[in-house]
Amino acid sequence: MTGQLVDIEGHRIRLSNLDKVLYPAVGFTKRDVLDYYVRIADALLPHVRDRPLTLKRYPNGVEGKSFFEKNVSGHAPDWVRTVRIRTPGSSRGAEETDYALVQSLSTLVWVAHLASLELHIPQWTVGPRDGRRNPDLLVFDLDPGEPATIVECCTVARWLRTVVEGDGLRAYPKTSGSKGLQLYVPVRTRSGDRTGEYAKGLAERLERDHPDAVVSRMAKKLRGGKVFIDWSQNNVTKTTVAPYSLRARPTPTVSTPVTWDEVDSCREPDDLVFHADDVRTRVTTDGDLFAPLLAADRPAL
Structure with missing residues (x-):
C-alpha cells in the first residue's frame, strides 16, 4: 500500500x-x-x-x-x-x-x-447509550433568493434576533459558508418537534410583517428577491452544516461564527465571506464565538 x-x-x-x-x-x-x-x-x-x-x-x-x-x-x-x-x-x-x-x-x-x-x-445529540436526546439547538437557515444576498439576510437576522430576545432567548449568527446566514439559539426542549413548531411560527410571523422581504414557504418560485427562513432544518431528520466546516464552493470558504457587530455592518456580500486561513486567524484572535452554544444551562422553549 x-x-x-x-x-x-x-x-x-x-x-x-x-x-x-x-x-x-x-x-x-x-x-x-x-x-x-x-x-x-x-x-x-x-x-x-x-x-x-x-x-x-x-x-x-x-x-x-x-x-x-x-x-x-x-x-x-x-x-x-x-x-x-x-x-x-x-x-x-x-x-x-x-x-x-x-x-x-x-x-x-x-x-x-x-x-x-x-x-x-443535527440539532440534537445522542446519550451514552446512543439514545437520541431532544433538540438542544434551534436554527434559522436564511437563504436569499436572487437578487437578494447575505446583506438582506442580515436585515432578516436582526428582526429574528429582536423577536427571540423578546421570548427570553439569545441568537448567535454564523455564515453558511455559501450564500446565506444562519442563526442558532441554544434551548432546552421536552419534545422533538418543539423547535420546529416555534421556528415555523416565527418564520410565518415575519412573512406577515415583512411580505416584501421574507418568505416562509418552501416553493422556490416565491423566493425571488426575498429571504427564505428555512424553519424545516429543525426537523429531527435533517442536518445543517457544522460550525467551522469547509464548504464546497469554488474557494475553501467556511461556515463561520460572526459577531452581531459584523452582521450590523455588512454592506456587501464579501463582507461576510471567510476562507480557511481567515477562520484560523479569527479563532486565534477572538476564540470560539459559538462557545455559548455549548453551555449546559439553557433556557426552556
Whole structure:
C-alpha cells in the first residue's frame, strides 16, 4: 500500500493523495484540507461531539461529483465510534443507519481524509447509550433568493434576533459558508418537534410583517428577491452544516461564527465571506464565538 502512515491519538491512519487538488480555482489540496481541520479542531470538535455526522464527500474535488454518506459501517475503523439510528422511510430502504460520531481529532482526520469537505449535523445529540436526546439547538437557515444576498439576510437576522430576545432567548449568527446566514439559539426542549413548531411560527410571523422581504414557504418560485427562513432544518431528520466546516464552493470558504457587530455592518456580500486561513486567524484572535452554544444551562422553549 502507498501513502503516509501517521499516528494520531494512538490510532494509525494511512494518508494518501495528499497533493490532489480539491479546490482547483486556488490549488487547495487534500493536504490543505487536512491541515485546516487539524488546526481548527479545538474549536470545531465540541460542536460536533455526540451529533451523528452526515458526510458530504467530494473525492474528485469541488468540481467533481459529490455524495452524502450517512452509513459508515462498511469502512469505518473499529476505533471510530458509531451510533445506530432508526431511519424509517430512508431512500435506501434501510430502517437503521450507522452514523459516525466525531469525538476526537483522529476521527476528524479520518473523516477529512475521505474528502468529506462538508460536515453536516443535527440539532440534537445522542446519550451514552446512543439514545437520541431532544433538540438542544434551534436554527434559522436564511437563504436569499436572487437578487437578494447575505446583506438582506442580515436585515432578516436582526428582526429574528429582536423577536427571540423578546421570548427570553439569545441568537448567535454564523455564515453558511455559501450564500446565506444562519442563526442558532441554544434551548432546552421536552419534545422533538418543539423547535420546529416555534421556528415555523416565527418564520410565518415575519412573512406577515415583512411580505416584501421574507418568505416562509418552501416553493422556490416565491423566493425571488426575498429571504427564505428555512424553519424545516429543525426537523429531527435533517442536518445543517457544522460550525467551522469547509464548504464546497469554488474557494475553501467556511461556515463561520460572526459577531452581531459584523452582521450590523455588512454592506456587501464579501463582507461576510471567510476562507480557511481567515477562520484560523479569527479563532486565534477572538476564540470560539459559538462557545455559548455549548453551555449546559439553557433556557426552556
